[in-house]
Amino acid sequence: MHGFANPARFLRMARWLMPLMLVPGLILAFGALAWGLFMVPPDRLMGQTVRILFIHVPSAWLGMAGWSTIAIASLVELVWRHPLAGIAARAASVPGAAFTAICLATGSIWARPTWGTWWVWDGRLTSFLILLFLYFGYIALAGAAQRDAAAGEGASRVTAIFGLVGAVNIPIINRSVVWWNSLHQPPSITAGKSTIDAAFLYPLLIAALGFTLIFGGIVLARMRMLLADIQTEARLRRKAMA
Amino acid sequence: MHEKLDQWQFVMAALAIGVIGTLVLVGWTLWAMKRSEKRRDKAREK
Numbered sequence: 255m256h257g258f259a260n261p262a263r264f265l266r267m268a269r270w271l272m273p274l275m276l277v278p279g280l281i282l283a284f285g286a287l288a289w290g291l292f293m294v295p296p297d298r299l300m301g302q303t304v305r306i307l308f309i310h311v312p313s314a315w316l317g318m319a320g321w322s323t324i325a326i327a328s329l330v331e332l333v334w335r336h337p338l339a340g341i342a343a344r345a346a347s348v349p350g351a352a353f354t355a356i357c358l359a360t361g362s363i364w365a366r367p368t369w370g371t372w373w374v375w376d377g378r379l380t381s382f383l384i385l386l387f388l389y390f391g392y393i394a395l396a397g398a399a400q401r402d403a404a405a406g407e408g409a410s411r412v413t414a415i416f417g418l419v420g421a422v423n424i425p426i427i428n429r430s431v432v433w434w435n436s437l438h439q440p441p442s443i444t445a446g447k448s449t450i451d452a453a454f455l456y457p458l459l460i461a462a463l464g465f466t467l468i469f470g471g472i473v474l475a476r477m478r479m480l481l482a483d484i485q486t487e488a489r490l491r492r493k494a495m496a
Numbered sequence: 497m498h499e500k501l502d503q504w505q506f507v508m509a510a511l512a513i514g515v516i517g518t519l520v521l522v523g524w525t526l527w528a529m530k531r532s533e534k535r536r537d538k539a540r541e542k
Binding site: 283309310465 | 506507511514515529540
Protein backbone atom coordinates (compact mmCIF):
# COMPACT_ATOMS: atom_id res chain seq x y z
CA MET A 255 0.00 0.00 0.00
CA HIS A 256 2.82 2.39 0.85
CA GLY A 257 4.22 1.79 -2.63
CA PHE A 258 1.56 4.21 -3.87
CA ALA A 259 2.47 6.77 -1.19
CA ASN A 260 4.97 8.27 -3.61
CA PRO A 261 3.10 11.09 -5.42
CA ALA A 262 5.32 10.78 -8.53
CA ARG A 263 4.50 7.07 -8.85
CA PHE A 264 0.81 7.76 -8.26
CA LEU A 265 0.78 10.52 -10.91
CA ARG A 266 2.41 8.19 -13.46
CA MET A 267 -0.33 5.61 -12.81
CA ALA A 268 -3.18 8.18 -12.73
CA ARG A 269 -2.17 9.62 -16.13
CA TRP A 270 -3.06 6.43 -18.01
CA LEU A 271 -5.70 5.04 -15.61
CA MET A 272 -7.91 8.17 -15.57
CA PRO A 273 -8.87 8.18 -19.30
CA LEU A 274 -9.08 4.38 -19.16
CA MET A 275 -11.86 4.76 -16.59
CA LEU A 276 -13.58 7.89 -17.92
CA VAL A 277 -13.99 6.95 -21.60
CA PRO A 278 -15.40 3.40 -21.15
CA GLY A 279 -17.42 4.71 -18.19
CA LEU A 280 -19.12 7.38 -20.30
CA ILE A 281 -19.79 4.89 -23.14
CA LEU A 282 -21.22 2.24 -20.77
CA ALA A 283 -23.28 4.68 -18.67
CA PHE A 284 -24.86 6.59 -21.55
CA GLY A 285 -25.28 3.38 -23.59
CA ALA A 286 -27.16 1.81 -20.66
CA LEU A 287 -29.32 4.95 -20.29
CA ALA A 288 -30.18 4.76 -24.01
CA TRP A 289 -30.94 1.05 -23.60
CA GLY A 290 -33.22 1.87 -20.65
CA LEU A 291 -34.89 4.69 -22.57
CA PHE A 292 -35.53 3.03 -25.94
CA MET A 293 -35.45 -0.77 -25.49
CA VAL A 294 -36.76 -1.62 -22.02
CA PRO A 295 -40.54 -2.26 -21.82
CA PRO A 296 -42.67 -0.20 -19.40
CA ASP A 297 -43.03 -1.75 -15.94
CA ARG A 298 -46.34 -3.30 -14.89
CA LEU A 299 -46.69 -1.02 -11.84
CA MET A 300 -44.37 1.95 -12.49
CA GLY A 301 -45.12 2.34 -16.19
CA GLN A 302 -42.65 4.52 -18.11
CA THR A 303 -41.13 5.97 -14.91
CA VAL A 304 -39.12 2.74 -14.47
CA ARG A 305 -36.63 4.35 -16.91
CA ILE A 306 -35.68 6.89 -14.22
CA LEU A 307 -34.19 4.06 -12.13
CA PHE A 308 -31.28 3.64 -14.57
CA ILE A 309 -29.92 7.01 -13.39
CA HIS A 310 -31.42 7.05 -9.86
CA VAL A 311 -30.05 3.70 -8.62
CA PRO A 312 -26.41 4.18 -9.81
CA SER A 313 -26.35 7.70 -8.33
CA ALA A 314 -27.70 6.34 -5.00
CA TRP A 315 -24.99 3.67 -5.01
CA LEU A 316 -22.30 6.27 -5.76
CA GLY A 317 -23.59 8.67 -3.09
CA MET A 318 -23.04 5.93 -0.49
CA ALA A 319 -19.85 4.60 -2.14
CA GLY A 320 -18.43 8.14 -2.10
CA TRP A 321 -18.78 8.46 1.67
CA SER A 322 -17.49 4.89 2.16
CA THR A 323 -14.39 5.95 0.19
CA ILE A 324 -14.02 9.02 2.43
CA ALA A 325 -14.35 6.86 5.58
CA ILE A 326 -11.83 4.21 4.43
CA ALA A 327 -9.34 6.83 3.21
CA SER A 328 -9.76 8.78 6.49
CA LEU A 329 -9.05 5.62 8.49
CA VAL A 330 -5.92 4.94 6.41
CA GLU A 331 -4.85 8.58 6.90
CA LEU A 332 -5.36 8.45 10.67
CA VAL A 333 -3.85 5.01 11.32
CA TRP A 334 -1.08 4.64 8.72
CA ARG A 335 -0.46 8.32 7.91
CA HIS A 336 -0.62 7.47 4.21
CA PRO A 337 0.16 10.79 2.46
CA LEU A 338 -2.28 10.26 -0.42
CA ALA A 339 -5.18 8.98 1.72
CA GLY A 340 -6.33 12.45 2.82
CA ILE A 341 -6.13 13.64 -0.79
CA ALA A 342 -8.19 10.62 -1.94
CA ALA A 343 -10.85 11.37 0.69
CA ARG A 344 -11.09 15.02 -0.38
CA ALA A 345 -11.16 14.00 -4.06
CA ALA A 346 -14.14 11.69 -3.46
CA SER A 347 -16.22 14.31 -1.62
CA VAL A 348 -17.31 16.52 -4.55
CA PRO A 349 -18.41 13.71 -6.94
CA GLY A 350 -20.03 11.96 -3.95
CA ALA A 351 -22.05 15.09 -3.17
CA ALA A 352 -22.95 15.57 -6.86
CA PHE A 353 -24.27 12.01 -7.23
CA THR A 354 -26.16 12.29 -3.91
CA ALA A 355 -27.85 15.46 -5.22
CA ILE A 356 -28.65 13.74 -8.56
CA CYS A 357 -30.11 10.78 -6.62
CA LEU A 358 -32.34 13.04 -4.51
CA ALA A 359 -33.51 15.07 -7.54
CA THR A 360 -34.26 12.06 -9.78
CA GLY A 361 -35.89 10.20 -6.87
CA SER A 362 -38.16 13.16 -6.20
CA ILE A 363 -39.10 13.38 -9.91
CA TRP A 364 -39.83 9.61 -9.91
CA ALA A 365 -41.93 9.90 -6.72
CA ARG A 366 -44.33 12.55 -8.07
CA PRO A 367 -46.14 10.36 -10.67
CA THR A 368 -45.57 7.11 -8.70
CA TRP A 369 -46.38 8.07 -5.08
CA GLY A 370 -48.33 11.25 -5.86
CA THR A 371 -45.89 13.44 -3.90
CA TRP A 372 -42.45 14.99 -4.48
CA TRP A 373 -41.16 14.20 -0.98
CA VAL A 374 -41.98 12.28 2.22
CA TRP A 375 -40.03 12.53 5.47
CA ASP A 376 -39.43 8.79 5.80
CA GLY A 377 -36.23 7.02 6.92
CA ARG A 378 -34.65 6.44 3.50
CA LEU A 379 -35.24 9.89 2.03
CA THR A 380 -34.37 11.77 5.22
CA SER A 381 -31.15 9.80 5.86
CA PHE A 382 -30.10 10.41 2.25
CA LEU A 383 -30.75 14.15 2.62
CA ILE A 384 -28.60 14.06 5.78
CA LEU A 385 -25.85 12.42 3.67
CA LEU A 386 -25.94 15.43 1.31
CA PHE A 387 -25.58 17.83 4.27
CA LEU A 388 -22.69 15.70 5.61
CA TYR A 389 -20.97 16.07 2.22
CA PHE A 390 -21.44 19.87 2.34
CA GLY A 391 -19.96 19.94 5.86
CA TYR A 392 -17.01 17.76 4.82
CA ILE A 393 -16.25 19.87 1.71
CA ALA A 394 -16.39 23.11 3.76
CA LEU A 395 -14.21 21.64 6.53
CA ALA A 396 -11.63 20.22 4.09
CA GLY A 397 -11.48 23.54 2.21
CA ALA A 398 -10.99 25.49 5.45
CA ALA A 399 -8.27 23.07 6.60
CA GLN A 400 -6.39 23.51 3.32
CA ARG A 401 -6.72 27.30 3.34
CA ASP A 402 -5.64 27.66 6.93
CA ALA A 403 -2.02 26.60 6.51
CA ALA A 404 -1.29 27.47 10.15
CA ALA A 405 -3.73 24.79 11.26
CA GLY A 406 -1.54 22.22 9.47
CA GLU A 407 -1.90 18.55 10.26
CA GLY A 408 -4.34 19.06 13.13
CA ALA A 409 -7.04 20.42 10.82
CA SER A 410 -6.48 17.53 8.41
CA ARG A 411 -7.02 15.09 11.30
CA VAL A 412 -10.29 16.83 12.25
CA THR A 413 -11.48 16.42 8.64
CA ALA A 414 -10.53 12.72 8.72
CA ILE A 415 -12.37 12.19 12.04
CA PHE A 416 -15.46 13.89 10.56
CA GLY A 417 -15.21 11.53 7.55
CA LEU A 418 -15.11 8.51 9.87
CA VAL A 419 -17.94 9.66 12.16
CA GLY A 420 -20.18 10.51 9.19
CA ALA A 421 -19.93 6.90 8.02
CA VAL A 422 -22.45 5.95 10.72
CA ASN A 423 -25.13 7.26 8.32
CA ILE A 424 -24.30 4.66 5.61
CA PRO A 425 -25.73 1.55 7.37
CA ILE A 426 -28.69 3.68 8.51
CA ILE A 427 -29.46 4.55 4.84
CA ASN A 428 -29.01 0.92 3.82
CA ARG A 429 -31.25 -0.57 6.55
CA SER A 430 -33.78 2.30 6.76
CA VAL A 431 -36.32 0.56 4.53
CA VAL A 432 -36.13 -2.55 6.73
CA TRP A 433 -36.17 -0.81 10.14
CA TRP A 434 -38.97 1.70 9.48
CA ASN A 435 -42.23 1.75 7.52
CA SER A 436 -41.51 3.48 4.25
CA LEU A 437 -43.06 4.33 0.91
CA HIS A 438 -39.66 3.44 -0.56
CA GLN A 439 -39.47 -0.17 -1.71
CA PRO A 440 -37.26 -2.65 0.22
CA PRO A 441 -33.89 -3.72 -1.26
CA SER A 442 -34.37 -5.25 -4.75
CA ILE A 443 -30.78 -6.48 -5.13
CA THR A 444 -29.12 -8.25 -2.20
CA ALA A 445 -26.02 -10.48 -2.11
CA GLY A 446 -26.46 -13.02 -4.90
CA LYS A 447 -30.21 -12.38 -5.24
CA SER A 448 -32.38 -10.05 -7.28
CA THR A 449 -36.13 -9.52 -7.50
CA ILE A 450 -35.71 -7.46 -10.69
CA ASP A 451 -36.59 -8.96 -14.08
CA ALA A 452 -33.61 -9.54 -16.41
CA ALA A 453 -35.02 -6.98 -18.90
CA PHE A 454 -34.39 -4.25 -16.29
CA LEU A 455 -31.51 -5.83 -14.36
CA TYR A 456 -28.87 -5.99 -17.15
CA PRO A 457 -29.07 -2.33 -18.28
CA LEU A 458 -29.19 -1.34 -14.59
CA LEU A 459 -25.99 -3.26 -13.80
CA ILE A 460 -24.23 -1.83 -16.90
CA ALA A 461 -25.32 1.70 -15.90
CA ALA A 462 -24.01 1.09 -12.36
CA LEU A 463 -20.67 -0.15 -13.75
CA GLY A 464 -20.41 2.79 -16.18
CA PHE A 465 -21.17 5.44 -13.55
CA THR A 466 -18.75 3.75 -11.11
CA LEU A 467 -15.97 4.01 -13.72
CA ILE A 468 -16.86 7.69 -14.27
CA PHE A 469 -16.71 8.23 -10.49
CA GLY A 470 -13.29 6.54 -10.33
CA GLY A 471 -11.99 8.68 -13.21
CA ILE A 472 -13.25 11.87 -11.54
CA VAL A 473 -11.61 10.91 -8.22
CA LEU A 474 -8.26 10.34 -9.99
CA ALA A 475 -8.56 13.66 -11.87
CA ARG A 476 -9.37 15.52 -8.64
CA MET A 477 -6.42 13.83 -6.89
CA ARG A 478 -4.15 15.08 -9.70
CA MET A 479 -5.63 18.56 -9.24
CA LEU A 480 -5.17 18.57 -5.46
CA LEU A 481 -1.59 17.27 -5.76
CA ALA A 482 -0.76 19.96 -8.33
CA ASP A 483 -2.21 22.64 -5.99
CA ILE A 484 -0.11 21.34 -3.06
CA GLN A 485 3.06 21.24 -5.21
CA THR A 486 2.44 24.80 -6.50
CA GLU A 487 1.84 26.06 -2.96
CA ALA A 488 5.02 24.38 -1.67
CA ARG A 489 7.14 25.78 -4.52
CA LEU A 490 5.80 29.33 -4.07
CA ARG A 491 6.41 29.13 -0.31
CA ARG A 492 10.00 27.92 -0.84
CA LYS A 493 10.62 30.79 -3.28
CA ALA A 494 9.16 33.35 -0.89
CA MET A 495 11.45 32.12 1.91
CA ALA A 496 14.58 32.03 -0.29
CA MET B 497 -59.88 12.24 -8.35
CA HIS B 498 -57.10 11.00 -10.64
CA GLU B 499 -54.40 13.27 -12.02
CA LYS B 500 -53.51 12.76 -15.68
CA LEU B 501 -49.72 13.05 -15.59
CA ASP B 502 -47.57 12.49 -18.66
CA GLN B 503 -44.94 10.07 -17.32
CA TRP B 504 -42.55 10.81 -20.22
CA GLN B 505 -42.10 14.41 -19.03
CA PHE B 506 -40.86 13.12 -15.68
CA VAL B 507 -38.59 10.55 -17.38
CA MET B 508 -37.00 13.18 -19.63
CA ALA B 509 -36.57 15.66 -16.76
CA ALA B 510 -34.82 13.05 -14.58
CA LEU B 511 -32.56 11.85 -17.41
CA ALA B 512 -31.67 15.45 -18.34
CA ILE B 513 -30.62 16.17 -14.73
CA GLY B 514 -28.57 12.95 -14.59
CA VAL B 515 -26.86 13.33 -17.98
CA ILE B 516 -26.22 17.09 -17.82
CA GLY B 517 -25.11 16.83 -14.17
CA THR B 518 -22.63 14.05 -14.99
CA LEU B 519 -21.24 15.83 -18.07
CA VAL B 520 -20.84 19.13 -16.19
CA LEU B 521 -19.10 17.29 -13.34
CA VAL B 522 -16.68 15.50 -15.72
CA GLY B 523 -15.99 18.66 -17.78
CA TRP B 524 -15.48 20.90 -14.74
CA THR B 525 -13.18 18.31 -13.08
CA LEU B 526 -10.98 17.96 -16.19
CA TRP B 527 -10.83 21.75 -16.66
CA ALA B 528 -9.87 22.30 -12.99
CA MET B 529 -7.21 19.56 -13.20
CA LYS B 530 -5.63 21.07 -16.35
CA ARG B 531 -5.68 24.56 -14.79
CA SER B 532 -3.97 23.35 -11.59
CA GLU B 533 -1.31 21.39 -13.50
CA LYS B 534 -0.64 24.39 -15.74
CA ARG B 535 -0.20 26.60 -12.64
CA ARG B 536 2.24 24.06 -11.15
CA ASP B 537 4.28 23.88 -14.38
CA LYS B 538 4.39 27.69 -14.53
CA ALA B 539 5.60 27.87 -10.90
CA ARG B 540 8.35 25.34 -11.73
CA GLU B 541 9.54 27.42 -14.69
CA LYS B 542 9.84 30.64 -12.68
